[in-house]
Amino acid sequence: MAFWTIVGIALLILVWVIVTYNGLIGLRNQVQNAWQQIDVQLKRRHDLIPNLVNAVKGAMQFERDTLERVIAARGRAASARGPQEAAVAEGELSGALARLFALMENYPDLKSSQNVLQLQEELTSTENRIGFARQFYNDLVARYNIKQQVFPTNLMAAGLGFAPATYFHIEEAEKAAPRVDLSLN
């Protein structure tokens, strides 16, 4: 009798380990997929930037400094490896691009060029996609890490070779927000 009880408990534990392991594996794959999605969008941004710079170069001769900064930031971002390094470089690139977009407002000629408008739309979309892919990735990382840290999974997560994933934080460029009155009365 006691023998069968022990066998039963051992089986239950085994089933629990298998279920937990498979759950963690599934989440880890999702996290990796989400990271690849960010990577795809970052690559898209790196590909689009030279086109934009070429399109506006003629009209914006007096902004050579800004254009060069964008190109340099792009180069650093394209050669970055891993979430942490990429986050820093991409943050710089976002800042440089935001400056370029702001300066472009001063050139009405650019506003009427269909080509530039199209490129600007594509880059805006890419910025958004990076943002949303990051949002999705970070949500998944949070779920993955929490799952490893809760009891009793924390007893075996490290033993089975699972480690917490890294969040992808980019310094947020200033966003135009609705005016909000925060004074309390």
Added chain:
Amino acid sequence: MRCPSCGLVQFEGPRCKQCGAETPASPPERSLPPVNLYDQQATNRRKTGIVIALFLLLVLLLGVGFDRLILVGAPSFWPAGPGASRGVAFPVATVIALGVGSLSAWLGYRHGDRFVLASCRAVPLAPTDLQGRQLDNVVEEMSIASGLPKPKVYVVQDSDPNAFATGRDPVHASIAVTQGLLAIMNRDELQGVIAHEISHIRNYDTRVMTVTASLLGAVLLLHDWSARTGPWRDRDSHDGRGHGAGQLLVFILWVVLIALAPLLGQLIAMSVSRNREYLADASGAELTRNPMGLAGALRKLQAATAPTHSVSRGTAPLCICDPLGRAVDERRGLWADLLATHPPMSERIRILEAMAYAGS
């Protein structure tokens, strides 16, 4: 709350802090039932089943009634039925109705999205111009944010702003927007609208609503058909045949049922569609993290009161705002609640703006 004259978002008070204008008293808070995404998906799967079952029941009743009351005793063109000699013919209408009913239920589930898209003459988006590129990009962005595959994008040639999503699951989903919507929305607002539609897809709202829409179409069809062939058109068919009191009662019930069938179908369709608008607004705002985008879009939709002509009655529950432009939409109360496919626009805007306040 948003000040009506200067647009400043602020806590409620009798006067706006910036310009001093009177702020209107806000409607009383309405508590929404707590819902989460997975509950909503499970509920929607169950509701799809209920809708199909109710529909089949309705069709069955119509068919049985037709057999019992119209074909009874008529010179049987069904020679070999066992009850033919007693005047009880093979239940032709029941079988036909059930067959047609099951077929349309199955078709509605498998291909409902195509019917819906075809019925409003939606054409696949060709992202060549700037506007088209923008729409395509926004859909791509929202599918990334939600982690779903990118739905197919369609455009409807209608100058009234509206949008809807359809398809039985995220893999077979489509989003359609009207030309009018593209013309008046800025990028943030378009993003809000698309996020709302993507949420409908993620919550499996589109499955219930697409099935309901195509079944409602079938009910309307059956209704027209039986109204045309019913005994009130063709008195000779049952003249001189005495009805017992019981049969008369059944007959009256059946007539009432046929008369009410479209309304019943409509009521089912509406009850499955209203609450989920609030949820889609909320989870759409969660995707964009910018409730003001959708709030702004709803404001513009509210201002455009013209009905969307290219959207049929059955498709109404799918749209982001009521395409029929019914005045009842803006009122509250039992009757308005029963008949509206959508919650009052002002209520939806209010909730979104409250969200924007809480989030900032």
